[in-house]
Amino acid sequence: MALSECSLEMLQYLKLKSVNDLFSDIPKDVRINGLQLPDGLPEIELRRELEAMMSVNKPASSQPTFLGAGIYNHFIPAAVKTIMMRGEFITSYTPYQPEISQGMLQSCFEYQSFMAELTGMDVVNASMYDASTGLGEAVLMAHRISGGDKFLISRAVSPEKKLVAKIYAKGADIELIEVGYDKGTGLVDLQDLKSKLTDEVAGFYFETPNFFGPIETQSQEIRQMLVNRMMVVGVNPMALALLRPPGDYGADIVVGDAQVFGSPMNLGGPTIGVFGCRSEHVRKMPGRIIGMTNDIEGRRSYCMTLQTREQHIRRSKATSNICTNEALLAVATAAYLALVGRNGLREIARKNIENMRSLSSRINSVKGFKAPRFDAYHFNEFIITSESDPVKIHKALLSRGVHGGLVLDQRFPELGHSSLYATTEMHTKQDHDKLISALEGIR
Amino acid sequence: MTYHQAVHDVPSLFEGCETPLPGERFDPTLGGMLPASLVRSELDIPDLPERDVVQHFVNLSQMNFGVDNGLYPLGSCTMKYNPKVCDEVVGMRTVADIHPLQDPSTIQGALRLMYELEKMLCEIGGVDAVTLQPAAGAHGEFTGMHLVRAFHEANGEKRKEVIVPDTAHGTNPASAAMVGYDVLELPSKDGCVDVEAVKSSVSKDTAAFMLTNPNTLGLFEKDVCEIAGTLHDAGALLYYDGANLNAIMGKTSPGKMDFDIVHFNLHKTFATPHGGGGPGAGPVGVKKRLEEFLPVPRITNQGEEYLLDYDRPKSIGKVRAFFGNFAVLVRAYTYIRMQGGKGLVSVSENAVLNSNYLMERLKGNFELPYGQLRKHEFVLSGRPLKAKGLRTLDFAKRLLDYGYHAPTIYFPLIVEEALMIEPTETESKEALDKFVDACEQILKEDPELLKSAPRNTARRRLDEAKAARDMIFSWKAYQKKGQSAGQGPPSA
Numbered sequence: 001m002a003l004s005e006c007s008l009e010m011l012q013y014l015k016l017k018s019v020n021d022l023f024s025d026i027p028k029d030v031r032i033n034g035l036q037l038p039d040g041l042p043e044i045e046l047r048r049e050l051e052a053m054m055s056v057n058k059p060a061s062s063q064p065t066f067l068g069a070g071i072y073n074h075f076i077p078a079a080v081k082t083i084m085m086r087g088e089f090i091t092s093y094t095p096y097q098p099e100i101s102q103g104m105l106q107s108c109f110e111y112q113s114f115m116a117e118l119t120g121m122d123v124v125n126a127s128m129y130d131a132s133t134g135l136g137e138a139v140l141m142a143h144r145i146s147g148g149d150k151f152l153i154s155r156a157v158s159p160e161k162k163l164v165a166k167i168y169a170k171g172a173d174i175e176l177i178e179v180g181y182d183k184g185t186g187l188v189d190l191q192d193l194k195s196k197l198t199d200e201v202a203g204f205y206f207e208t209p210n211f212f213g214p215i216e217t218q219s220q221e222i223r224q225m226l227v228n229r230m231m232v233v234g235v236n237p238m239a240l241a242l243l244r245p246p247g248d249y250g251a252d253i254v255v256g257d258a259q260v261f262g263s264p265m266n267l268g269g270p271t272i273g274v275f276g277c278r279s280e281h282v283r284k285m286p287g288r289i290i291g292m293t294n295d296i297e298g299r300r301s302y303c304m305t306l307q308t309r310e311q312h313i314r315r316s317k318a319t320s321n322i323c324t325n326e327a328l329l330a331v332a333t334a335a336y337l338a339l340v341g342r343n344g345l346r347e348i349a350r351k352n353i354e355n356m357r358s359l360s361s362r363i364n365s366v367k368g369f370k371a372p373r374f375d376a377y378h379f380n381e382f383i384i385t386s387e388s389d390p391v392k393i394h395k396a397l398l399s400r401g402v403h404g405g406l407v408l409d410q411r412f413p414e415l416g417h418s419s420l421y422a423t424t425e426m427h428t429k430q431d432h433d434k435l436i437s438a439l440e441g442i443r
Numbered sequence: 444m445t446y447h448q449a450v451h452d453v454p455s456l457f458e459g460c461e462t463p464l465p466g467e468r469f470d471p472t473l474g475g476m477l478p479a480s481l482v483r484s485e486l487d488i489p490d491l492p493e494r495d496v497v498q499h500f501v502n503l504s505q506m507n508f509g510v511d512n513g514l515y516p517l518g519s520c521t522m523k524y525n526p527k528v529c530d531e532v533v534g535m536r537t538v539a540d541i542h543p544l545q546d547p548s549t550i551q552g553a554l555r556l557m558y559e560l561e562k563m564l565c566e567i568g569g570v571d572a573v574t575l576q577p578a579a580g581a582h583g584e585f586t587g588m589h590l591v592r593a594f595h596e597a598n599g600e601k602r603k604e605v606i607v608p609d610t611a612h613g614t615n616p617a618s619a620a621m622v623g624y625d626v627l628e629l630p631s632k633d634g635c636v637d638v639e640a641v642k643s644s645v646s647k648d649t650a651a652f653m654l655t656n657p658n659t660l661g662l663f664e665k666d667v668c669e670i671a672g673t674l675h676d677a678g679a680l681l682y683y684d685g686a687n688l689n690a691i692m693g694k695t696s697p698g699k700m701d702f703d704i705v706h707f708n709l710h711k712t713f714a715t716p717h718g719g720g721g722p723g724a725g726p727v728g729v730k731k732r733l734e735e736f737l738p739v740p741r742i743t744n745q746g747e748e749y750l751l752d753y754d755r756p757k758s759i760g761k762v763r764a765f766f767g768n769f770a771v772l773v774r775a776y777t778y779i780r781m782q783g784g785k786g787l788v789s790v791s792e793n794a795v796l797n798s799n800y801l802m803e804r805l806k807g808n809f810e811l812p813y814g815q816l817r818k819h820e821f822v823l824s825g826r827p828l829k830a831k832g833l834r835t836l837d838f839a840k841r842l843l844d845y846g847y848h849a850p851t852i853y854f855p856l857i858v859e860e861a862l863m864i865e866p867t868e869t870e871s872k873e874a875l876d877k878f879v880d881a882c883e884q885i886l887k888e889d890p891e892l893l894k895s896a897p898r899n900t901a902r903r904r905l906d907e908a909k910a911a912r913d914m915i916f917s918w919k920a921y922q923k924k925g926q927s928a929g930q931g932p933p934s935a
Contacts, residue, residue, distance in 0.1 A: 006872035007793070010800040022795045023694045025663040025816050030700045035693045036566055040783030043528050050532050050777065053556060058549035059540035067542040070764060079497050081534075086504035087511030091525055093717040096517070096851075098907075099900040100448060100843045103507030104719040107500065109917070110456050116917035117487055123916045126720070129578035132764035140621070163761040167589060171622040215481060242471065244483045266533075267553050268543030268765030269578065270722035279914065288720065291910035292921060295902040298931040305910040311581070311617035312854070316626040321617035324579035324710065324725075328718030335500055338456050341490035353476050377477055398546060406544050 058403070060265070064431035065403040068381045068422025069211070070131060070158055070257065071265050074238070074348070075426055076336070080262040083335040084328055094288070094327070098303040099295070104327065105302035109290045111330035114337045118240040119254045120247020121276030125287035126304075127326040128273030131257035132161045135205060135234065136168025137275065137286045137320055138253045142230035143174050144284045144319070145252075148202035150174065154188055156181045156210035157234070159411050165205070179204065186214040186374030186383075194225060203230030203252070209239060212383050212420065213356075214376030223250040237261060237274060239379040241349035253277045262336025263329050272329035283309060286320030288327075351425040352380035359423045359432050360384075366439045373418060381422040383408070383415065390419045393442055400438040446846030448900045449505035454933045456489055456499060457918040487919075506901035507719070508848055514870055514878055518820045518851035518863025519612065519659060521689050521711035523794075526781065529715065529774035538773055543765035547751055554749035557766065558742045560776045561726075567787065568685070568705045569698020570728030574737045576767040580686055583706025583725030584618035584653070586738065589759045590704055590729060591651045591680050592622055593736040597757065602650035602679070608636050610660060610855040615653045615684060624650060631857055634658070634813035638666045638673070645677045655684035656700065657691070657818035659855045659863070661798065671701035680704060680733075685725075688712045689867070690795055690818035693788030703730050713775035724771040738762055793868035794819045797875060801866050804879045808886055812858055820865035822858050831890045835860040838885060840904065841896035845881040 003011070003019070016022065023031075041049065060073045067073075084090065088103060095101030108126045115124040128134040139151050153165060155178045162176070169176050177196055180189040188206050197204075204226055208216035216222075223231055233246040235256040246254045259271035277285055283306065291305035311318040340348060360382050363371040373383035386393055390407045397404040405421035412418065423432070471482040491499075509515070515522035533539065541550050561573040577583040588605065595602050605619035606627045616626040629640050635658065645652075652674050656664045664670070674681050683697035683705035689712045697705040709715050710723035717723070729737065739758045740751040766772075782790060795818050802811065802821040809823035825835030839849035839862070851863035866875060885893065897903060913928040915921050921930065 007796060010796055010872055014796075014799055014803055019792045019796065022792065022799060022816065023691075025665060026691070026695050027665055027668065030668060030695045032569070032693065032695055032699050034788050035784035037563055037779070037784030037787070040781050040786040043781070046528065046777060046781055047532070049780075051535065051537075054535055054537035054552040057537040057541050057552040058545070059536045060542060061536050061540045065542060065545070067544045069544055071542055071544070073540070073542065077493070079493055082497065083500040083504075085530065086501065088504040088507040088509045089719050090530070090716045091509030091511045091522075092507055092719045093515075093517060093520055093522060094720040097508075097839070097843060097849050098905050099840070099897050099902045100508040100848065101719075102901045103503035103505065106453065106455075106503055106506075108719075112916055113455070113457060113918035114488060116919055122920065123914075129582060129722075130764055132761075133578070133582070158764070160761060160764040164763060167760050167762055168621075170589070170592075173623065215477075217478070217481060240483070241486065242473070242477060242483065243481055248483075264539035264770075265542050266539055267541050267550065267769035269763070269768040270770055282914065282916075289916055291913070292915040292925070292930060293906050293910035293913065294929075294931040295905050297903055299902060300931045300933045301902045301905050303905050303907050303910050305907065305914075305916075311613040313613070314617075315613045315628075316616035316620040318613070318617040318620075321581040321585060321614050321621050322579070323581045323614050324717075324721040324723040326578075326718075326722050327720030328716075328722060331500070331719065334456070335496065337488060338491055338496040338499070339493055342486050342488045343490055345488070346486070350473055353473060357476060377481065394546070398549070403542075403545060403549065 063401050063403055064427060064434055066405045066421045066423060066435065067403065069406050069420055070160065071268050071271065072260050072422060072424055073265055073426050074260055074424050076262050076264065077339045079339055080332050080335045084332045089331055090328060095304060098301065102302060105290055107331045107334055108327060109292065109302050111334040112290060114334055115258065115274050115276060118237055118245060119235065119276045120245025121254050122279035123282050123285065123289065124274060124276035125285060125289050127330050128275045128287055128322065129326060130269065130271045130273045131234065131255055132164035134255035134273035134275045135161055135165050138205065138232045138255050139165055139169050139174060140172055141253060141284055141286065142203035142232060143172055145281055146202040146230055148200045150177055150198065150200045151202050152177050152179050152196055152204040154179050154181065154206040154210065156186060156212050157207060158211045185376045186210065186212045187216055187376060188218060188222060190218060190221060193222065197225060201229055203232050205232040205234060207234035209236055209379045209381065212374055213372060213378045213381040214374045215243065215379060219249040236379060238349055241345040252281065258333045262332040270326055270329060272326040272333060282306065284319060285309065287322050288325060348425050355423045355425065355427055356380045356382060362432065362436050363439065366436060369439060373415065380424055381420060383418050383420055386417045390417050396442045397438050400441065402435050402438050446844065446899050450901050451502035451506060452933060453499060453502050455918055456491065513846050514874055515848040516850045516864045516866050517848060518865040519686055521865060521867060522717065523714055523867035524869035525714050525716040526778060528781065529777045532777050533770045533773050538770065547749065551749055553769065554742050556776050557772060558744055558749055560772055563779050564707055564726055564728055567692055567696065568707065568728040569696030570705060571731040572734040572737060573726050573728040575726045575772055576738045576763050577706065577725040577727055578763050578768050579721060579723040580706055580708040580725045581614040581618055582762060583727045584614055584684065585621055586727045586762045587682050587704040587706055588619050588622035588624065590733055590736045591682065593759050594680060594733055595650055603648045605651050605653060606644055606649060607653045609857055610658050611653060612655065612659065612684060612686060619653065634660045634662050635664050636666065636670060638669050641670055642673050645673055645679060647677065649677055649679040651680040651682050653682040653684060655687050657687050660813060660822045661817035661820040662813060662815065663818055667700045686711060687819060690791055692791040694791060698730065703733060709771055709775040714778045715771045715774040722768045722771050724768040724775065790868050797866045797868060797870055801864065801875050805882060808883060809862065820863060822855065823862045823864065824858050825860035825862055828860065833890050833893055835862055837893040837896065841885045841893045842881065843897040844899040847878060847881065
């Protein structure tokens with residue numbers, strides 16, 4: 001490298017002749033001579049190249065897109081970005097020195113407060129990686145509390161999440177067992193659940209709304225059936241603007257993804273895993289937790305707490321290995337919720353339900369399609385069934401400038417020709433019109 | 444000393460929200476779209492004007508310290524400057540507004556970027572294949588340990604133990620335990636892995652050995668080849684914790700050192716911002732014989748087209764939904780393209796030069812255990828402070844008063860009163876000299892100033908025991924028990 005004058009001075013101070021002397025401790029037989037990568041680019045050229053490379057992507061802003069399945073396209077007020085891009089936030093790290101990190105700590109505490117209010121849980125941690133890993137950790141936590149080595153999971157959960165839950169469960173030798181859904185309503189099949197509730201079962205995970213869209217109406221019955229076993233509930237936090245919080249009906253652990261609150265879709269990451277529990281279980285909880293305290297002058301202050309659960313203290317006995325989390329998205333979530341506020345949030349949630357209702361009934365009146373597949377209350381997502389092959393429909397829609405929903409045929413063969421459609425407040429009437437006329441053109 | 448952090452009076456967003464809100468503007472069941480039994484009766488979150496919300500968070504941000512504010516020598520975390528172009532690129536709609544389940548034909552740019560990033564990481568890590576799915580370094584370790592398990596299971600073996608040195612990051616033993624392994628912590632010798640101890644500990648039950656090289660003391664493990672040989676002879680795998688990769692790019696690579704599996708911390712080595720704790724990204728690279736076990740989907744290419752391959756019967760499955768932290772991947776890709784191959788080599792050269800220079804300048808003021816050449820970081824012992832009735836903690840807190848983030852303290856565990864310092868390559872000599880001046884000044888100060896530090900920050904020392912005792916984790920909990928817990932006012 002071309003050494004700057006300062007580098008030379010530093011080398012001289014170290015009594016070294018060349019930079020290579022700094023690497024003299026690396027044995028000769030493992031040395032390599034540089035990297036076979038292209039030369040660096042100046043910012044202007046790099047921007048040009050990346051814009052061109054990405055221009056072949058078709059973002060939801062360029063064509064109406066009806067995908068959901070865990071990642072949703074919601075409106076983000078401009079001020080969310082202003083807040084989360086503050087250099088003091090984005091370039092800091094885990095607040096190990098609380099005196100100089102109160103901004104991040106209070107923001108994360110406010111995130112915890114918003115999510116505790118929405119979920120009705122006593123404690124929500126400062127974030128997990130995403131909903132799927134949150135579920136994985138919930139399975140482990142249920143096992144730590146209840147001890148059983150079997151865990152029940154609703155079939156109406158995304159296949160992606162089930163794969164992630166499975167790998168987390170594997171480490172603790174926990175067997176995951178699926179519980180079926182009612183063919184008419186899409187809700188938990190209580191008979192099937194009952195038949196699988198053996199003594200070794202540590203807990204049960206179901207979602208509301210579930211992967212197919214239906215909102216669960218039998219939570220009380222499920223709670224009673226589980227007795228002392230852990231009830232783990234998956235939520236779409238936005239739906240909780242209107243729905244009863246799981247804390248109300250006795251959930252032990254709540255997981256979800258707060259990507260819906262102020263984070264772009266970003267091809268699915270980063271998102272932010274919500275993880276809440278009841279206070280009696282907090283010492284078994286994974287992840288960072290921010291608590292309120294005082295400084296020595298008696299001023300309200302915030303710090304990370306209950307750290308003896310964590311890997312940097314407890315090492316192999318920690319409740320989880322998580323270190324880096326999604327703190328910046330916790331700031332975005334808190335900023336989003338503060339900006340839209342209580343009434344704004346409920347308006348947005350209402351708009352989602354209205355859009356779902358309207359789109360569903362319009363699709364249902366197109367010949368060859370039925371929607372929604374399940375007779376249930378829905379939030380913003382639902383299944384449509386078609387007479388013809390949904391893969392062909394999907395391709396035909398793409399050629400008409402519409403990205404349809406997720407084709408489910410291979411994932412859930414029992415549902416027949418099915419696709420999962422999501423619609424949010426981002427869709428205008430024109431977007432729906434475009435989909436409907438495209439579907440009419442296809443049949 | 445000129446540093447003074449802002450001290451704003453920032454009440455909770457929820458404060459004042461106790462007064463009843465204006466009534467519902469609509470029927471909670473939305474005219475029967477939801478049943479009365481399923482709707483919530485309360486939602487205690489505030490309704491605030493945008494102006495107030497922005498003020499709230501901007502004032503909070505001013506009570507936070509990031510790399511943009513100043514030197515952040517937090518050892519093992521590689522707090523280098525984060526180039527702003529990387530954030531700008533992520534803001535493009537063609538990056539931010541794409542859905543992970545879109546038809547591959549509509550996300551070709553994104554797939555190409557990830558494909559190329561995998562290839563670049565292969566070159567840097569000396570490995571044959573990379574998955575971008577893990578969301579953080581520890582998540583990469585978790586993935587790597589599952590690859591270890593899958594590898595042995597495919598050979599019909601059920602090995603039970605993972606060995607880590609006692610200098611290992613806490614995530615190493617925690618990750619191995621999460622995958623079902625017993626963990627054996629091996630005492631170090633002269634700050635490095637004791638090869639004889641490895642030889643006597645390795646058995647047919649050993650699944651893997653986890654090592655970071657350079658290690659957490661900043662020392663290069665010279666016996667790495669012998670360690671690798673010992674492990675491989677016993678049929679075990681060698682795992683590379685990439686937290687310290689910033690020290691060796693283009694000089695050696697984990698693959699060259701015969702590691703089988705490696706994770707990369709994109710938020711460290713590749714300059715993606717740490718975000719106050721995250722998001723990060725922890726891609727995992729492997730040698731050819733482990734490729735078939737990587738998570739699905741794999742990104743492949745046929746001519747100009749990029750495809751997703753889920754048909755991988757031996758894959759461990761998925762460690763996270765979708766593709767990983769894509770926005771972090773895009774930033775790291777941008778950084779690597781900006782640096783180029785030669786630039787990355789100078790990154791490591793300057794990181795190591797800065798570290799050794801700073802160590803040489805500071806060591807007379809502290810104790811330097813294991814006095815040799817360091818790589819990207821070094822660990823001092825604050826033991827001499829004890830003579831003045833002080834601890835490393837006091838020194839660290841006083842550094843905050845001078846406008847520096849403190850180093851990592853009390854880690855690694857094998858150094859008494861440890862101060863783990865990593866300046867990174869993005870600090871100038873002038874900045875390092877000023878830091879040394881501040882350290883020397885502090886050591887000359889009245890010990891009482893250190894014990895009562897910090898004073899120039901938004902808060903003084905916290906009662907952390909009270910936080911654990913009171914367990915106030917939300918505004919709701921504060922309302923229930925804040926008064927009785929003697930919780931102070933927010934005001935400065």
